[in-house]
Amino acid sequence: MKAVLFDLDGTLIDTAADFVRIIQDMCREESREIVPAELIRTQVSEGARAMVKLVYPELEVTDPILLAHRQRFLDLYGADIAVDTDLFDGMYPLLEALETRSIPWGIVTNKPRWLSESLLAALNLTERCSVLVCPEDVGHTKPHPEPMYLAAKQIEIAPQDCIYVGDHPRDIEAGRAAEMYTILAAYGYLPLEHRDDLAAWRADCIVQSVEELHQCIQALVLKPVLG
Structure with a gap:
């Protein structure tokens, strides 16, 4: 080789710690149940949409509302990409x-x-x-x-x-x-x-x-x- x-x-x-931080902050802002860190870790490889759906399980992955939350998630991540990474x-x-x-x-x-x-x-x-x-x-x-x-x-x-x-x-x-x-x-x-x-x-x-x-x-x- x-x-x-x-x-x-x-x-x-x-990178999971930063994803956990952002997703759990989104849960708090929306007064939703906090998604466990370990569950978020299992979705990291599935991409931003899958992680955001953990916060909004009632939304379809193609729903414009979920896609807007996904973009907000990406913006937050891009702004502080290696805080705990x-x-x-x-x-x-x-x-x-x-x-x-x-x-x-x-x-x-x-x-x-x-x-x-x-x-x-x-x-x-x-x-x-x-x-x-x-x-x-x-x-x-x-x-x-x-x-x-x-x-x-x-x-x-x-x-x-x-x-x-x-x-x-x-x-x-x-x-x-x-x-x-x-x-x-x-x-x-x-x-x-x-x-x-x-x-x-x-x-x-x-x-x-x-x-x-x-x-x-x-x-x-x-x-x-x-x-």
Whole structure:
């Protein structure tokens, strides 16, 4: 393996605390029942609309009122994108290990580009990230393999020589379709309906922590340099 690509929310970066803060603030403003933090975490990978629907369960996802609340949520998030957000514990040493060996790492996400770029800038990762592929860059988003192929092309490494790490079935499906080595980040924001049978995702490897992820990548990419 010659490169490592990550999903963003719930895989590389632990963004849930900021989503929890905004969603629960919206509940308080509307005098609605506070949505539990753990439930919000399970919806992060489903996008802003799914998280906002937790506050307004009576509204259809296409309802203009819900879409207006979704835009307000995005505006609030964009204004304070990294208040309680950081890389998952142990991820900084992993990225440093990759960089020390000149192994490129990048991101393939379904998060909009303006939010992704703002988040990377807030965490001083912009210059370190070798490639960032967002929905605006492709005609088909994950689980379609097009974003994976584009990321591999931009770093000039064959897809089959790339690792893709993700915490949602669509991540694994996209990686597999592109013939990448797939790693399921079970420490991430696993959707409720898919968390009970992780083997069904058909990932090449399942890790329960960033430490296990580091060990897996160590075996695949970061092999010891012989003196």
